[in-house]
Structure formats: C-alpha cells, structure tokens
Amino acid sequence: MNQIHWLYLSVLLFSIGAVTVLVRKNAIVVFMGVELMLNAANLAFVTFSRINGNIDGQVIALFVMLVAAAEVVVGLAIIFTIFRTRRSASVDDANLLKY
Amino acid sequence: MNAPSVDYTAVAPMLAVFVAALVAVLVEAFAPRAQRFIIQVFLATVSIATALIFVVYLATQDTSKTTAGGAVVIDGPALFLQGTILVLALMAVLTMADEASPESSAFTAQASAVPGSVDEARASRLGLVQTEIYPLILFSLVGMLLFPASNDLLTMFIALEVLSLPLYLLCGMARRRRLLSQEASLKYFLLGAFSSAFFLFGAALLYGFAGSVRLSAIAAAIADGGGTTAASAVVGKDGLLLMGIGLLAVGLLFKVGAVPFQSWTPDVYQGAPTPVTGFMAACTKVAAFGALLRIAYVAIPGVRWDWQPVIWVIAALTMLVGSIIAIVQADVKRMLAYSSIAHAGFILVGLLAMDRAGIGAVLFYLAAYGFTTIGAFALVTMVRTSTPDGGVGGEATHLSQWQGLGKRSPWLAAIFTLFLLAFAGIPLTSGFTSKFAVFSAAADQAPWGPGLVVVGVAASAIAVFFYIRVIVLMYFNDSVGDAVTVTRPGALTTLAVGVGVVATIGLGILPSAALGLANSSSVFLP
Amino acid sequence: MNPYVPILALMAIGGGFAVFSVAAGAFTGPKRYNRAKLEAYECGIEPTPPAAGGGRFPIKYYLVAMLFIVFDIESVFLLPFAVAFDSLGVFALVEMVLFVITVFIAYAYVWRRGGLEWD
Numbered sequence: 001m002n003q004i005h006w007l008y009l010s011v012l013l014f015s016i017g018a019v020t021v022l023v024r025k026n027a028i029v030v031f032m033g034v035e036l037m038l039n040a041a042n043l044a045f046v047t048f049s050r051i052n053g054n055i056d057g058q059v060i061a062l063f064v065m066l067v068a069a070a071e072v073v074v075g076l077a078i079i080f081t082i083f084r085t086r087r088s089a090s091v092d093d094a095n096l097l098k099y
Numbered sequence: 100m101n102a103p104s105v106d107y108t109a110v111a112p113m114l115a116v117f118v119a120a121l122v123a124v125l126v127e128a129f130a131p132r133a134q135r136f137i138i139q140v141f142l143a144t145v146s147i148a149t150a151l152i153f154v155v156y157l158a159t160q161d162t163s164k165t166t167a168g169g170a171v172v173i174d175g176p177a178l179f180l181q182g183t184i185l186v187l188a189l190m191a192v193l194t195m196a197d198e199a200s201p202e203s204s205a206f207t208a209q210a211s212a213v214p215g216s217v218d219e220a221r222a223s224r225l226g227l228v229q230t231e232i233y234p235l236i237l238f239s240l241v242g243m244l245l246f247p248a249s250n251d252l253l254t255m256f257i258a259l260e261v262l263s264l265p266l267y268l269l270c271g272m273a274r275r276r277r278l279l280s281q282e283a284s285l286k287y288f289l290l291g292a293f294s295s296a297f298f299l300f301g302a303a304l305l306y307g308f309a310g311s312v313r314l315s316a317i318a319a320a321i322a323d324g325g326g327t328t329a330a331s332a333v334v335g336k337d338g339l340l341l342m343g344i345g346l347l348a349v350g351l352l353f354k355v356g357a358v359p360f361q362s363w364t365p366d367v368y369q370g371a372p373t374p375v376t377g378f379m380a381a382c383t384k385v386a387a388f389g390a391l392l393r394i395a396y397v398a399i400p401g402v403r404w405d406w407q408p409v410i411w412v413i414a415a416l417t418m419l420v421g422s423i424i425a426i427v428q429a430d431v432k433r434m435l436a437y438s439s440i441a442h443a444g445f446i447l448v449g450l451l452a453m454d455r456a457g458i459g460a461v462l463f464y465l466a467a468y469g470f471t472t473i474g475a476f477a478l479v480t481m482v483r484t485s486t487p488d489g490g491v492g493g494e495a496t497h498l499s500q501w502q503g504l505g506k507r508s509p510w511l512a513a514i515f516t517l518f519l520l521a522f523a524g525i526p527l528t529s530g531f532t533s534k535f536a537v538f539s540a541a542a543d544q545a546p547w548g549p550g551l552v553v554v555g556v557a558a559s560a561i562a563v564f565f566y567i568r569v570i571v572l573m574y575f576n577d578s579v580g581d582a583v584t585v586t587r588p589g590a591l592t593t594l595a596v597g598v599g600v601v602a603t604i605g606l607g608i609l610p611s612a613a614l615g616l617a618n619s620s621s622v623f624l625p
Numbered sequence: 626m627n628p629y630v631p632i633l634a635l636m637a638i639g640g641g642f643a644v645f646s647v648a649a650g651a652f653t654g655p656k657r658y659n660r661a662k663l664e665a666y667e668c669g670i671e672p673t674p675p676a677a678g679g680g681r682f683p684i685k686y687y688l689v690a691m692l693f694i695v696f697d698i699e700s701v702f703l704l705p706f707a708v709a710f711d712s713l714g715v716f717a718l719v720e721m722v723l724f725v726i727t728v729f730i731a732y733a734y735v736w737r738r739g740g741l742e743w744d
Contacts, residue, residue, distance in 0.1 A: 034296055037293075037297075044303035060312065065701055069694045069697075073695055076687055080687065081284075121730050124734050125730055128737035
C-alpha cells in the first residue's frame with residue numbers, strides 16, 4: 001500500500017483536531033482536539049520513519065506519548081479546578097479577563 | 100549498540116536544578132508542614148546558585164561541545180542564556196519567598212480548594228503557606244535551561260513541555276481573585292497545548308524532510324538541496340521543509356508572545372500571581388528566544404530568503420500592535436503585558452539580522468529586559484488596596500489607583516519610573532542600549548533592514564507615550580486617598596528590586612562589559 | 626534449537642498457570658451464591674444506580690485515571706529497554722534505575738498527599 005496515504009490521514013487528523021480546538025466550547029472536548037493533534041503528529045513521525053527507513057521517528061513517537069500523558073494530567077487538573085469553582089467546563093464562560 | 104555517553108560537567112547546571120526539584124517533591128511529601136517553607140526556599144535558592152556557579156565555570160572553560168548523544172549542546176549562546184535565566188529565576192524566587200508570609204502571600208494556601216469554600220477558609224485560618232510552588236518553579240527552570248541548549252527538535256519539544264506544564268499550574272495559584280487566576284491558567288494551558296501541537300507537527304514534517312530531527316542534519320539537508328530522503332521524493336521537499344518551518348515557528352512565536360499569537364499574553368499576565376508573572380515574562384521569554392535563535396541560526400539559515408520576509412512582517416506587527424494597544428490599557432499588569440509583546444517584536448528585529456552582531460544584540464536585550472521586568476512586577480506586588488479595617492488587601496493594579504503615588508511613596512514611584520524609562524528605551528538606561536544594539540544590527544542588513552528599523556523607532560515613539568502617561572499619573576495627579584497602601588517590602592524583595600535597579604542603570608551607563616560578553620558568546624556550535 | 630521454542634514454552638507456562646489458578650479456585654473454594662455475587666461486575670465496588678445529572682462519574686474516577694495514566698505510560702520506556710538491555714550494558718541499567726527512582730519519588734508524593742485514598 002502506498003505509504004503517502006498515512007500522511008494524508010495524519011494531516012486530516014491534525015486538521016480535525018485543530019478545528020475541534022477552534023470551534024468546540026467544552027474545555028474537555030477542546031483538550032481532546034489537542035490530543036488528536038499530538039497523535040496525528042505521532043502518526044506522521046511513524047510514517048516518515050517507515051518511508052525514510054530509519055527508526056528515529058518511532059522513538060520520538062514514544063516520547064510524545066509520554067508528554068501527551070503528562071499534559072493530560074495537568075490539563076484535567078486545571079479543568080477540574082475550574083469546573084468545581086464554576087460548575088461549568090465551557091470555555092465561553094471563562095470570560096472574566098478582558099481589557 | 101552503544102549507549103550514548105553523557106558529559107556530566109556540561110549538563111551539571113540542569114542536573115543540579117533537577118535533583119533539587121526531586122528533593123523538593125520529597126520535602127513536600129515527608130517534611131512536617133511547619134518546616135516546609137524554609138526548607139523549600141533554601142533548596143531553591145541554593146540549587147539555583149549552584150547551577151549558576153556551574154554555568155560560570157563552564158563559561159570559563161571555553162569549550163563548546165555537544166553531549167548526551169548529541170541531544171544537548173553547550174556553546175556560547177546556551178551558556179549566556181542559561182546564566183541569564185538562572186540569575187532572573189533567583190530574583191523571581193526571592194520575590195516569591197518574600198510574598199509567602201501568610202498575610203501578604205500572593206499564593207493561595209490550597210490550590211485545590213474551591214474559592215470561597217469552607218476548605219479555603221480553614222486553610223487560610225490555619226495560616227497555611229503555599230510551598231508547592233517551589234518544586235514547580237524548579238521543574239519549569241529545568242525546561243528553561245534545556246530549551247536554548249537543545250540540539251534536536253525532540254529535546255526541544257520535551258524542554259518546551261517541561262517548562263510549560265508547571266507554569267500552567269503556577270498561573271492558577273493566586274491567593275486573591277482566584278477565578279481570574281484559574282481562568283488565566285485554563286487559557287494558557289489550552290492555547291499553550293494547541294501551539295505545542297503545531298510545533299510537534301512541524302518537527303514531524305522536518306523529520307520527513309531531513310530524515311533526522313538533529314538541527315545540524317536539517318541544515319545539512321537544506322545545503323544538499325533537500326530531497327535526499329525517500330519522504331522528500333514522495334511528498335515533495337519544499338512542501339515538507341516550508342510547512343515544517345512554518346508550523347515550528349507557530350509554536351515558538353506563541354511562547355515569545357509575537358503577533359498574531361499574542362492573545363494569551365495579557366490575560367495570563369493579569370490573572371497569574373504577580374511574582375509568577377514576573378518569572379514567566381522574564382525567564383520564558385529568554386528561553387523561548389534562545390530556542391528560536393538556535394533554530395534560525397543553526398537549522399534553517401540556508402532557506403532564510405523564504406522565512407525572513409514572514410518574520411519581518413511579524414516583527415513589525417508585533418512592535419506596532421503591542422505599543423498601540425498598550426495605550427488603552429487601564430490595568431498596570433495588562434499594560435506591562437502589552438509592553439512585553441512590543442519588546443518581543445524588538446527582539447525579533449535583532450534575530451532577523453542573521454549575523455554575530457544580531458545574536459549578541461538579542462542576548463544582551465534578553466538579559467536587560469529580564470532584569471527590568473522582574474523588578475517592575477516585584478513593585479506591582481507592593482501596591483495594595485486597603486481593607487476597611489485598615490489591613491492590607493489585594494493588589495491595586497488599576498491605573499487609577501496608582502495616581503499620586505509619587506507623593507505618598509517616593510521611592511517606589513522613582514524606581515518604577517526608572518523601569519518604565521528603561522522599557523521605553525530612554526538613554527542612560529539598559530533599554531536604550533539594548534534597543535540601539537538590535538536596531539544597529541538590523542540597519543546594516545540592506546535591503547530590508549532600514550525599513551524595519553523605521554517601524555521599530557516609530558513603535559518606540561508610540562510606546563514612550565504610554566510609559567510617560569503612567570509617570571505623569573504617579574507624579575502629577577492627586578492621590579486617591581487611603582484606598583491604596585504601599586506595603587513595606589521584605590528584605591528579599593528589596594534585594595531583588597535592588598538587583599533590577601543596579602542592572603537597569605548599570606547596563607545603561609556602562610554596557611560595554613555586558614555587550615562584550617554577549618558578543619563573545621554569540622557563536623553557535625553548528 | 627528453534628528460536629520460537631522458548632516463546633512457546635513461555636506461552637505454555639503462562640496458559641498453564643492461568644488454567645491452574647482458575648481450576649484450583651473452582652475445586653477448593655466455597656460455593657455460595659447470593660445477590661451480591663450475581664450482580665454485574667463493577668471493580669469490586671457496590672453497583673450504584675445512575676447518578677442524578679445524567680449519570681456523570683464522580684470526580685474521583687478522574688483522579689484515579691490520571692494517576693493510572695502517569696504510571697502506566699512510564700512503561701513506554703521500560704519496554705524498549707527490556708528488549709535491548711543486554712546489549713546496552715551497565716550504563717543503561719543505571720539510567721533506568723535512576724528513571725524508576727524518579728517515578729517512585731512521584732509515587733511517594735501521591736501516596737503521602739492522600740492521592741491513593743478513595744475517601
């Protein structure tokens with residue numbers, strides 16, 4: 001199978017993730033969009049690793065998974081504190097800071 | 100298969116801070132609550148000072164080298180930036196430690212307690228002191244030290260996350276106006292994670308282009324004309340390279356707060372606890388510009404004709420937008436945030452010069468700006484509202500509350516005036532020297548340089564207007580009465596502000612030694 | 626010897642252990658059927674009716690999930706190391722021990738600060 005299809009898939013996933021971040025209102029869903037973007041990058045790394053025939057990309061993917069997990073933990077902690085304060089995880093409600 | 104060798108002397112500054120951070124976590128877990136504060140402050144200051152000594156030692160050795168399997172590079176710019184970050188972090192920790200006496204602390208005693216809840220009331224009644232900030236600061240510092248010293252994109256990404264994740268949490272820990280603080284934390288986190296995803300995807304594309312994430316390998320692939328890897332042949336080398344650089348730049352320009360990725364800056368700077376804002380504004384900027392410099396000068400100088408015009412426009416926009424929007428701000432922290440955006444633009448001007456003078460100018464600018472910024476935010480923590488019973492309330496950050504401070508608190512007003520003049524770039528302050536250095540480095544670069552310098556000077560002129568406005572407000576307006584008190588700073592804050600004042604004046608009057616150091620540090624190890 | 630023989634032997638031992646454990650329980654354990662034992666399996670906790678507010682999970686689940694993710698993902702580094710450890714030598718072993726110590730420092734923090742207590 002032509003490996004470039006995997007790149008198309010990764011770009012597609014990255015775009016879906018980016019759009020999710022931009023249009024969705026629930027902080028947790030926004031955050032899921034970010035995670036999707038990270039994993040799309042992982043897919044690109046692994047695909048390039050396969051196409052180029054060196055293993056660096058696969059190693060990088062492992063590191064990225066770890067970073068993504070750490071980010072999940074920090075992110076959920078922040079979202080929960082704000083949810084417990086306001087009973088809402090909508091990013092539109094977080095609007096006290098302006099001008 | 101051979102395990103990579105590590106030169107432990109070269110990474111000693113990072114190791115010292117990292118080990119201290121781990122010990123600090125253990126202190127949080129096992130030390131009795133009453134003694135945690137003093138242990139944590141001791142640990143933080145001693146470890147940062149130790150790291151600083153290691154950096155100075157390495158600088159005197161004058162051996163640029165890569166280590167840890169080539170993932171980390173210790174060269175002139177890396178050591179200069181690490182030294183700068185450590186000094187600034189030491190100042191920031193001093194301001195935080197002074198804050199942490201329970202009645203005047205900027206940090207909530209229990210970040211997990213819901214604002215206004217019974218838990219929170221009990222925590223503050225018990226006089227609990229927030230000590231978890233110190234391990235977080237140290238972890239963040241490890242990332243900042245690694246960021247400008249990383250020699251491949253993966254290490255850079257890890258460093259970026261290690262420096263960012265603790266900062267996201269620190270932003271949400273303000274004692275007063277918890278809602279604003281938590282909101283700042285959420286915004287910073289979501290946008291920061293968003294931008295780091297762009298950075299990572301850019302790194303993936305460059306990996307496809309060069310077959311390696313090592314910066315020197317990317318430079319070599321560009322020099323070869325690209326397209327040497329199988330992926331470049333399949334996808335097309337220009338697409339991979341240019342899109343990769345573009346996405347990478349999004350992530351880095353976000354961290355330095357350049358237009359159009361600046362929107363988080365004012366919100367986060369305003370909502371975060373003020374000592375954290377100072378730390379973030381100074382140290383993050385130094386680290387992120389260090390990484391940006393390394394990518395621009397080591398990895399992608401070969402295609403500079405493709406990316407320089409874009410950075411030109413971004414630099415011009417950043418200077419103008421930062422300066423113009425700062426005029427209408429009514430909150431001193433927001434004003435300083437827009438000022439920091441404008442400064443990011445000025446530093447980008449130096450980065451564009453693409454020669455040794457440009458690197459030296461950027462290094463000097465970062466150091467000078469960092470000292471002034473930490474000092475300015477330390478002063479902001481002292482101006483407080485008065486509570487009806489005569490006690491000290493939260494910070495009075497609205498500009499109307501700063502009216503007439505010149506009469507009531509001459510020292511504070513005088514020092515803040517000095518810092519504002521340095522931000523504005525008035526002669527005899529560090530701000531003038533650093534702006535002069537970046538502009539003269541860029542002006543030599545025909546054909547685009549002089550035009551950008553004109554934009555920069557225009558933006559500086561606009562910026563002078565709102566800095567002077569604050570000075571006028573402090574000296575020539577009537578006082579607002581007893582609504583605002585100026586707290587007496589503790590010894591630690593006084594020390595930090597003192598260092599800021601000495602650096603701001605010293606780098607303005609006698610800049611030659613520091614400029615010489617910056618210029619001699621301006622050779623990247625390819 | 627065929628290189629797959631050790632793998633087959635490992636699978637046989639693993640499968641044998643599983644069969645033995647289940648069989649030993651079935652033969653030696655008491656057999657009392659009551660309502661609680663016939664309920665749907667829910668991680669050892671008493672089954673609860675769907676909570677008010679659309680059946681949201683309590684926030685504690687997320688705390689446990691977060692801790693699980695962190696410790697689980699550390700194995701990402703242990704697995705490649707386990708595959709190549711004999712060719713990597715003592716240096717890598719020392720590095721991995723340091724890595725595990727680092728993780729255990731985080732574990733000690735979580736434990737001491739009550740992160741592992743359900744209530």
